Amino acid sequence: MKVLVASLYELGHQPLSSLALAGALASAGHETEVFDYDRAGSGDVLSSLQGHDALVISVPMHTASAIALGLIQSAYAQHPELPVALFGLYAVNLAEADLPPTVGLLASGETISDILDWIDGLCRTGAESAGGPRSVTRNREMRALEPPALDRSLLPPLSAYAKLSVGGVERLTGYTEATRGCMHSCSHCPVPTVYQGRIRINKPEWVLADIDQLVSMGAAHITFGDPDFFNAPPHSMRILKAMHATYPDLTFDATIKVEHLLEHSHLLPELAELGCAFIVSAFEHTSDEVLERLRKGHTRSQMAEAVRVCRAVGIELRPSLLPFTPWTTPADLVGLFEFVQDQELISNVDPIQFTIRLLVPAGSLLLEDPQTRALFARSHEDALSYSWKSPWQELDGLQRALADHLPGWLESLETWEIFDQMYRLTCSRLGFVAKDFDYSAELDRSVPKLTESWFCCAEPAETMIIAPVQLPRRAVAL
Ligand code: SF4
Incomplete structure (x- = not known):
């Protein structure tokens, strides 16, 4: 066939x-x-x-x-x-x-x-x-199957995909996974709706053979796309050590949740030695109440601690955010900007993260609790998800305004300037007095990142989809 x-x-x-x-x-x-x-x-x-x-x-x-x-x-x-x-x-x-x-x-x-x-x-x-x-x-068959060999020549070359950008220099990047699924059940996340708190391990030999192939195609950096790279730390570390022994100059990034960064903080020095360029971590919010609703398993103070322990070994975090939820208050939103500034994370956060609005797809765990379920209505325009409105109308308007302004800002402003524009717009629309932040520390900072922003559990903005064939635009690439 x-x-x-x-x-x-x-x-x-x-x-x-x-x-x-x-x-x-x-x-x-x-x-x-x-x-x-x-x-x-x-x-x-x-x-x-x-x-x-x-x-x-x-x-x-x-x-x-x-x-x-x-x-x-x-x-x-x-x-x-x-x-x-x-x-x-x-x-x-x-x-x-x-x-x-x-x-x-x-x-x-x-x-x-x-x-x-x-x-x-x-x-x-x-x-x-x-x-x-x-x-x-x-x-949900978690038994390790004999994994199929991957023939990456079936795809366009790595130069067609997102690359690592460090100090203005780009490095070809390959993507692989050490595990699938996740052991956690964050309420907004689509992974537990299918995997129900379980993971499947990809055999180390298979992952390493894939990395061999990616390096032979020119990859100088590897993205581990596991939902959480520290769901199985011994397995992940074993792969990293073998990778580093063969390719000592190869760098990597991975996604690791705050809870795991703190629980396994003893592994961070080794992670840095093995070539970690940065870690994506799903902070999502800085309101402890919203974090509780999202069942993130961490608090605002633990996020600050995660930044500290990673920086202590020379690893920068790149937080992903979910600012707009039905539980976000105007003060929460202003507080989120101030947390990012206070933790010196402005250059670490892709500006689009400040515009992300909670996506509630069919089957979401958020629909299981009758009280929470009442917040969401089946969307008429989109058969795939549920719609919701903030109890603070001005927050819905602000989210649209930030998303609308962003493409223009991305064309002409530096990351810290976009942050400042977003913060000032947020304060003025929500009736807060904006503080005069000192951005001097951000001027010469270059935090490693991928050349396309990473986010997934978000309502897609109109700028991401073009009718009628609906090809995603690169407008969000940073
Ligand atoms: S958000 Fe991350 S840690 Fe939480 S369930 Fe999803 S993949 Fe797992």
Whole structure:
């Protein structure tokens, strides 16, 4: 069978799950192509469908799901017999969307075996199975499967993807994962809705072979995209030590939550020695009440402590934020800016983080509690998520204003200048007196970062999606 695996948008990195699926399909004897829609320039996924027997679309996050809905309808109009499957974290969220009958599988979790079974079914029954009953699967099989070999030559070169930027110098960057899933249950996060507090370990040999391949393609930096790199510290450290022994100049970044940074702070000196360029940490907020609602497992003071222990070993944190939630008060928002300034994190935070609004997708843990559930309404414009309004109308207006101003600011201002504009706009719209911060410490600071901002659990801003084919813009790239 000839299968097209389409990746739509994966935060600027190569689509690892699509590659793994392609490897499994190839091992099973299927002819497979991977189409990276976001990096294909003027390429057209619809014309690429010609001659394929099935289309499998990766939807690891909300923006990709929104793009997928448009693509599926266009594919159905042009190829009404073509069987379609969707896989990834958000696939099961599409169960209530208005999908064509040709969509036969929505698979989340550990999806490869479900997709192989679906393809086997198509081989047995041919196009007759398109239009049959739709399967919706949440496979939580955590047993280590024999992982498929990855053929990264199926994708555009690393130069087409996000790179590490250090002091104005860019380094080719490869993306891999040491684990999948997460052991925590933050209420706003899509990962626990599928993985329910469990992780799957990728075999170290497999991860290291992937890193070998990435280095041979020119990677000088590796992003570990695990939801949390310290869900399994011995496993992660083992991989890092082996990587560093082979490639002593290779640097890396990873995502680690505040709680883990403090719990495993004894590992931080070694992390720095092994080449850690920076750590992304989901701070989300500085209001302890909002942090409690999001079940983050940390407090405002613990975030400050995490900054301190990381800096003590020379590692800078790059916090991700979720400022706009139904529980955020005007004072909370002003306090968040002041915390970032006070902790000397202005150059560490991508400005778009200050505009992020809570996304409540179908299946969100936030919908489980009846009292919290009452805050959210099914969105009429977006079948994929729930809408909400702040009890402080001025906060909704401020979020839109910040998001609207940001593209212009990004074109002409430095990060600290954007911060200042955002802070002053926030204070003036919310009736607070803005402090005159001293930004001199930020003028010469260069904090390592990726050339595209990293965020996922956010309502996509209009600037990120273009109708009608809905290709994500690079407008948010920093
Ligand atoms: S936000 Fe991070 S730590 Fe929390 S459940 Fe999601 S992946 Fe895990």
